[in-house]
Amino acid sequence: xxxxxxxxxxxxxxxxxxxxxxxxxxxxxxxxxxxxxxxxxxxxxxxxxxxxxxxxxxxxxxxxxxxxxxxxxxxxxxxxxxxxxxxxxxxxxxxxxxxxxxxxxxxxxxxxxxxxxxxxxxxxxxxxxxxxxxxxxxxxxxxxxxxxxxxxxxxxxxxxxxxxxxxxxxxxxxxxxxxxxxxxxxxxxxxxxxxxxxxxxxxxxxxxxxxxxxxxxxxxxxxxxxxxxxxxxxxxxxxxxxxxxxxxxxxxxxxxxxxxxxxxxxxxxxxxxxxxxxxxxxxxxxxxxxxxxxxxxxxxxxxxxxxxxxxxxxxxxxxxxxxxxxxxxxxx
Numbered sequence: 001x002x003x004x005x006x007x008x009x010x011x012x013x014x015x016x017x018x019x020x021x022x023x024x025x026x027x028x029x030x031x032x033x034x035x036x037x038x039x040x041x042x043x044x045x046x047x048x049x050x051x052x053x054x055x056x057x058x059x060x061x062x063x064x065x066x067x068x069x070x071x072x073x074x075x076x077x078x079x080x081x082x083x084x085x086x087x088x089x090x091x092x093x094x095x096x097x098x099x100x101x102x103x104x105x106x107x108x109x110x111x112x113x114x115x116x117x118x119x120x121x122x123x124x125x126x127x128x129x130x131x132x133x134x135x136x137x138x139x140x141x142x143x144x145x146x147x148x149x150x151x152x153x154x155x156x157x158x159x160x161x162x163x164x165x166x167x168x169x170x171x172x173x174x175x176x177x178x179x180x181x182x183x184x185x186x187x188x189x190x191x192x193x194x195x196x197x198x199x200x201x202x203x204x205x206x207x208x209x210x211x212x213x214x215x216x217x218x219x220x221x222x223x224x225x226x227x228x229x230x231x232x233x234x235x236x237x238x239x240x241x242x243x244x245x246x247x248x249x250x251x252x253x254x255x256x257x258x259x260x261x262x263x264x265x266x267x268x269x270x271x272x273x274x275x276x277x278x279x280x281x282x283x284x285x286x287x288x289x290x291x292x293x294x295x296x297x298x299x300x301x302x303x304x305x306x307x308x309x310x311x312x313x314x315x316x317x318x319x320x321x322x323x324x325x326x327x328x329x330x331x332x
Contacts, residue, residue: 019088020079021045025052082111084118204254209237211258211265216288221277232279233288243290252295259298266296270306 020029025048036053038046046053059066081088094107095115108115122128139145152158169175182188200207213229230236244265256262269292274283286292296304 023047023049023052025049025056080107082114083109084114085111087111200258204257205237207258208240208265212237212240215265219271219276219287220279220284224279227279234285235290240290240293243293244295247294249295249297261298263295263297264301266294266301266304268292268294269308272306273308 019032021032021035022029023035028049030049032045034049034051036046036050037044041047048056056066079088079090080094082094089111091107093111093113095110095112096106097108110118123132153162200210209229212233213224216229216232217223224232249263252263258264267287269287271287274287275281276283276287278284
C-alpha cells in the first residue's frame with residue numbers, strides 16, 4: 001500500500017508545480033492568478049509576478065534602479081494539503097497540533113472542516129460516547145471544577161432556573177413512567193429500605209416524624225390526603241420534642257427512643273376510645289393534641305394497652321338540621 005503521508009518533496013512535486021509558480025525576480029511561490037498571461041512564457045504565464053512587474057515599471061519611469069532581494073523558496077510556505085479532502089489551503093484553515101507537525105507548521109493533518117466532520121462522527125459512535133463520559137468524570141472530580149460549580153449554583157437566576165426545570169420534570173409523563181418502573185424494581189426497594197432505616201437509626205427527628213405521620217395516617221379512614229401532619233394537628237416537630245422532653249423520666253433520652261427496650265409516645269386516652277374518621281372531627285384534635293401525648297417505656301405501654309383512667313365524653317356525628325349549611329358535617 002502506497003504511503004499517503006504528505007512530505008515536502010511530494011507536496012512540491014504534485015501541488016506546487018500545478019497550482020503555484022515561482023517568480024524569477026523575487027523567488028517567491030505564488031498562485032497562478034498573481035501572474036500575468038503571456039504567450040512567450042512557460043505554460044502561457046509571464047515568469048515574473050504582477051507585484052514585481054509593477055515595481056519595475058514604476059522604477060523605470062523615474063529612472064531608478066530596482067532593488068528587490070532575490071530570496072528563492074525551496075518549498076511552498078504558509079500552505080498545506082489536507083490528507084482527507086486533498087485540498088491545498090492556507091495555514092489558518094488547519095487546527096493547531098504540535099504533536100503532528102508534517103511541514104514544520106505545527107498543524108493537524110486535516111483541515112478544520114474535515115476535523116469537525118470527524119469529531120461529529122466520533123462523538124456519535126459508542127466508543128466516542130464512552131470516552132466522553134470518562135473525560136467528563138475526570139473533569140468533574142477536580143477541585144477546580146467543584147469550586148466553580150458551587151459558585152455557579154449560588155447565583156439567583158441559576159437557582160430559579162433549576163427550580164423551574166425540576167418542577168416541569170417532575171410533572172412530565174416520561175419522569176412518572178420512569179419512576180414507576182424504578183420503584184417496582186426489587187433492588188431499588190431493598191436499597192431504599194436500607195437507606196431509610198439508616199436515617200431513622202441516626203436521626204431522632206426522622207424517627208419522630210415517621211412515627212407521628214404513620215400513626216395519624218393509620219388512625220384516619222381516608223388518610224391524610226397528601227397533607228403534612230404538622231398542618232393537621234396544629235403543632236410542629238420542635239414543639240412536640242419540647243413537650244415530651246419536659247416529661248422525661250430517669251434514663252429517657254432521644255437515643256433511647258423507639259424499640260422494645262426504649263420508650264414510646266403514648267396516648268394518655270387511647271386512640272381506640274375516640275370516634276373520628278376525618279381530621280375535622282373534634283375527637284381527632286383531642287386524640288392528637290399535645291396534652292394527650294406522653295413518653296412511656298415500651299414495657300409500661302404494652303401493659304397499659306387501652307385502659308382508661310378517667311371517663312371521656314365522645315363527640316357524635318348527627319344528621320343535619322334546619323339552619324345548618326348544605327353538605328356540612330355536624331358534630332354535637
